[in-house]
Amino acid sequence: xxxxxxxxxxxxxxxxxxxxxxxxxxxxxxxLRFATPLVYRIVRHPLYVGWFFAFWCxxxxxxTHLFFALVTTAYIFxxxxxxxxxxxxxxxxxxxxxxxxPMLVPAMPRDVSGTAVANRARS
Numbered sequence: 001x002x003x004x005x006x007x008x009x010x011x012x013x014x015x016x017x018x019x020x021x022x023x024x025x026x027x028x029x030x031x032l033r034f035a036t037p038l039v040y041r042i043v044r045h046p047l048y049v050g051w052f053f054a055f056w057c058x059x060x061x062x063x064t065h066l067f068f069a070l071v072t073t074a075y076i077f078x079x080x081x082x083x084x085x086x087x088x089x090x091x092x093x094x095x096x097x098x099x100x101x102p103m104l105v106p107a108m109p110r111d112v113s114g115t116a117v118a119n120r121a122r123s
Contacts, residue, residue, distance in 0.1 A: 001050030008037050008046075034091040036101070043106040044084075044098065048076050052104070 010032060012018040022029055039046040055069040080103065087094045101107075 001053065002047060005039060005047045005050060008039060031090070034093050034097075036097060039106075041101065044101045044103050045080060046106075048080065049104055049106070051076060 006014055010018065012021075013032060019029060043049055052073065055072050058065055061069075084094075084098065088098070
């Protein structure tokens with residue numbers, strides 16, 4: 001799920017490769033438009049959901065692995081709060097998307113196509 005999600009969004013932007021390439025070419029950095037492709041219509045953070053599966057789904061939960069899973073889960077929750085704050089500042093339509101789509105537990109979409117979210121944000 002983690003790998004697929006990185007390609008659903010801009011894989012090269014996620015890892016900083018697009019920014020480095022544009023800088024090497026002497027091109028100014030450009031903003032990416034807000035979009036909700038595929039799984040982003042049923043959960044706001046599918047990449048983190050994939051990481052939770054990786055951390056928590058284990059045949060043997062040792063005390064060390066439990067500690068690791070707890071710490072990385074806390075780290076992700078802090079990261080989500082910071083990321084969502086930045087997304088709301090960068091993309092005004094993110095506030096409506098946030099109201100429509102659950103953070104981590106997938107649910108059926110409630111009309112969260114990119115245009116529907118953008119149209120509501122403009123209203």
